[in-house]
Amino acid sequence: xxxxxxxxxxxxxxxxxxxxxxxxxxxxxxxxxxxxxxxxxxxxxxxxxxxxxxxxxxxxxxxxxxxxxxxxxxxxxxxxxxxxxxxxxxxxxxxxxxxxxxxxxxxxxxxxxxxxxxxxxxxxxxxxxxxxxxxxxxxxxxxxxxxxxxxxxxxxxxxxxxxxxxxxxxxxxxxxxxxxxxxxxxxxxxxxxxxxxxxxxxxxxxxxxxxxxxxxxxxxxxxxxxxxxxxxxxxxxxxxxxxxxxxxxxxxxxxxxxxxxxxxxxxxxxxxxxxxxxxxxxxxxxxxxxxxxxxxxxxxxxxxxxxxxxxxxxxxxx
Amino acid sequence: xxxxxxxxxxxxxxxxxxxxxxxxxxxxxxxxxxxxxxxxxxxxxxxxxxxxxxxxxxxxxxxxxxxxxxxxxxxxxxxxxxxxxxxxxxxxxxxxxxxxxxxxxxxxxxxxxxxxxxxxxxxxxxxxxxxxxxxxxxxxxxxxxxxxxxxxxxxxxxxxxxxxxxxxxxxxxxxxxxxxxxxxxxxxxxxxxxxxxxxxxxxxxxxxxxxxxxxxxxxxxxxxxxxxxxxxxxxxxxxxxxxxxxxxxxxxxxxxxxxxxxxxxxxxxxxxxxxxxxxxxxxxxxxxxxxxxxxxxxxxxxxxxxxxxxxxxxxxxxxxxxxxxxxxxxxxxxxxxxxxxxxxxxxxxxxxx
Numbered sequence: 001x002x003x004x005x006x007x008x009x010x011x012x013x014x015x016x017x018x019x020x021x022x023x024x025x026x027x028x029x030x031x032x033x034x035x036x037x038x039x040x041x042x043x044x045x046x047x048x049x050x051x052x053x054x055x056x057x058x059x060x061x062x063x064x065x066x067x068x069x070x071x072x073x074x075x076x077x078x079x080x081x082x083x084x085x086x087x088x089x090x091x092x093x094x095x096x097x098x099x100x101x102x103x104x105x106x107x108x109x110x111x112x113x114x115x116x117x118x119x120x121x122x123x124x125x126x127x128x129x130x131x132x133x134x135x136x137x138x139x140x141x142x143x144x145x146x147x148x149x150x151x152x153x154x155x156x157x158x159x160x161x162x163x164x165x166x167x168x169x170x171x172x173x174x175x176x177x178x179x180x181x182x183x184x185x186x187x188x189x190x191x192x193x194x195x196x197x198x199x200x201x202x203x204x205x206x207x208x209x210x211x212x213x214x215x216x217x218x219x220x221x222x223x224x225x226x227x228x229x230x231x232x233x234x235x236x237x238x239x240x241x242x243x244x245x246x247x248x249x250x251x252x253x254x255x256x257x258x259x260x261x262x263x264x265x266x267x268x269x270x271x272x273x274x275x276x277x278x279x280x281x282x283x284x285x286x287x288x289x290x291x292x293x294x295x296x297x298x299x300x301x302x303x304x305x306x307x308x309x310x311x312x313x314x315x316x317x318x
Numbered sequence: 319x320x321x322x323x324x325x326x327x328x329x330x331x332x333x334x335x336x337x338x339x340x341x342x343x344x345x346x347x348x349x350x351x352x353x354x355x356x357x358x359x360x361x362x363x364x365x366x367x368x369x370x371x372x373x374x375x376x377x378x379x380x381x382x383x384x385x386x387x388x389x390x391x392x393x394x395x396x397x398x399x400x401x402x403x404x405x406x407x408x409x410x411x412x413x414x415x416x417x418x419x420x421x422x423x424x425x426x427x428x429x430x431x432x433x434x435x436x437x438x439x440x441x442x443x444x445x446x447x448x449x450x451x452x453x454x455x456x457x458x459x460x461x462x463x464x465x466x467x468x469x470x471x472x473x474x475x476x477x478x479x480x481x482x483x484x485x486x487x488x489x490x491x492x493x494x495x496x497x498x499x500x501x502x503x504x505x506x507x508x509x510x511x512x513x514x515x516x517x518x519x520x521x522x523x524x525x526x527x528x529x530x531x532x533x534x535x536x537x538x539x540x541x542x543x544x545x546x547x548x549x550x551x552x553x554x555x556x557x558x559x560x561x562x563x564x565x566x567x568x569x570x571x572x573x574x575x576x577x578x579x580x581x582x583x584x585x586x587x588x589x590x591x592x593x594x595x596x597x598x599x600x601x602x603x604x605x606x607x608x609x610x611x612x613x614x615x616x617x618x619x620x621x622x623x624x625x626x627x628x629x630x631x632x633x634x635x636x637x638x639x640x641x642x643x644x645x646x647x648x649x650x651x652x653x654x655x656x657x658x659x660x661x662x663x664x665x666x667x668x669x670x671x
Contacts, residue, residue, distance in 0.1 A: 022512065137410060145645075146624075149645035152641065161637060255517040273520070296516070
């Protein structure tokens with residue numbers, strides 16, 4: 001057991017280190033700005049006094065390293081300073097939106113994960129049949145379509161033509177869970193379609209890889225019934241790749257969510273990021289980027305740790 | 319029961335019977351499966367649903383015919399050896415090649431194909447289609463059809479430039495890392511790890527928010543984001559080649575690093591790199607389309623598919639599909655390239671499954 005803990009500990013340490021490097025990149029890229037933030041906010045026509053006052057107010061008169069230290073210390077305690085444009089605390093702007101985004105991603109994941117894995121296994125078992133070919137073409141098409149294309153097609157049919165679900169997911173306080181689920185159904189469905197296609201293909205590849213291994217052939221040759229080959233011999237070894245597939249795709253959801261939120265005007269963190277980018281509201285951009293990157297790294301970490309825990313060969317490294 | 323419905327089922331059943339008679343198992347399964355599905359669809363959706371199915375089947379058939387003809391055409395004009403390879407291409411790959419061919423023509427000859435200029439205002443906003451404008455006007459009264467044609471040049475051109483930049487950067491670093499080894503290899507590997515652990519869209523948004531949405535910024539940002547993927551693949555492929563005897567022989571002959579890369583390693587690792595280029599192009603194209611959809615891509619008045627979708631999105635709430643056409647153009651090209659890459663990967667890896 002000591003070995004696993006060491007392995008996982010090493011992986012966690014690497015994750016923390018990468019996050020640290022990323023925080024440096026995110027912070028110091030803003031420093032590369034031609035001029036500085038104060039100049040970017042006030043524009044070219046600003047007077048020297050105004051610039052100096054704003055610089056003092058934002059602490060820009062201090063060296064960059066000191067400011068980075070303060071920013072990082074704030075970020076660890078979830079305090080990202082205040083917005084340049086509105087002056088609000090970044091945490092209050094982002095906090096609720098982050099929960100909304102998590103809700104949307106979780107909604108999509110709850111539908112997509114079981115369906116995709118079951119379909120992936122079925123397609124892998126029926127490989128090279130006509131169903132497999134059709135599934136291949138369909139999933140490839142879904143992966144290749146931009147998220148906004150799928151989103152608008154869903155809006156066109158489900159919201160405009162058949163009027164089953166609202167096109168815009170406006171959320172308000174005190175909505176019942178049922179209504180919430182209906183309002184957010186279309187954005188969730190868009191995410192489900194994209195993620196499911198990815199996950200199905202990866203599950204199929206993993207299972208086919210597995211079915212080609214010698215011990216499966218051995219089980220077949222000794223006359224074990226097909227269901228037993230799958231459940232007893234293939235499945236225990238399939239957990240590692242499947243956990244990997246799920247975690248990687250959840251990480252993929254994080255990026256997909258930005259475009260989908262914009263299409264459906266969903267009040268999430270992705271929308272906040274895009275707004276902040278066009279307004280050049282750097283504290284919000286930095287905070288959003290850090291949150292997205294942290295989630296992404298966390299899920300990749302989960303994938304690795306899951307793979308280590310379920311793979312006996314990794315559990316006992318030579 | 320209208321004539322259409324009777325004809326529809328007769329045709330399906332006739333095809334199923336013929337397929338069964340000639341022992342074509344797959345065709346029979348598809349045709350008869352479609353018949354069974356049509357029963358349910360017909361009850362739920364009525365004649366309209368059946369018509370939609372018929373139109374889809376017709377389009378699929380048309381696409382199949384076009385791809386078959388195009389493949390035959392390619393086989394005829396290419397050399398005997400190439401022709402043999404092309405014969406193994408499945409219909410989907412042939413379709414992909416046809417799509418790419420059409421887009422290339424559209425991109426190169428855009429000014430001659432398009433009836434109007436890309437920034438030319440010729441009608442009122444959202445004017446409906448007439449004989450002058452095939453798809454109507456956009457939100458400023460510019461011809462939608464012309465803008466889509468020009469979009470092939472601008473959007474695809476930008477994605478191509480960015481992909482090439484990413485590829486040159488990544489492949490060079492990968493080849494150097496494989497030949498040099500040592501600390502350079504280690505260092506580049508860690509840099510690639512860090513860049514790959516930031517979600518690509520987020521990283522692109524961060525860079526664009528700082529340097530502003532200019533074309534060269536987009537190209538550099540995309541190159542930095544996607545070079546690590548190319549780096550890893552090149553490093554892995556070249557790493558297998560570097561340990562070969564002929565490389566050692568060349569080293570003993572006293573050849574320099576550049577000669578090794580150019581004459582020994584690169585020719586022996588082209589196949590996976592070409593496939594990776596196609597795949598990479600798809601990712602880059604989708605990322606750039608996403609950026610321009612968010613209003614951070616090519617700036618107006620230049621026609622660009624991603625931003626065209628966003629600008630005309632209001633039409634969708636009136637049930638108009640015009641804004642979907644540029645989005646479909648993006649999807650079609652990516653699907654086409656993916657089909658071709660799929661075939662190439664299948665061929666080069668010799669996967670039997």
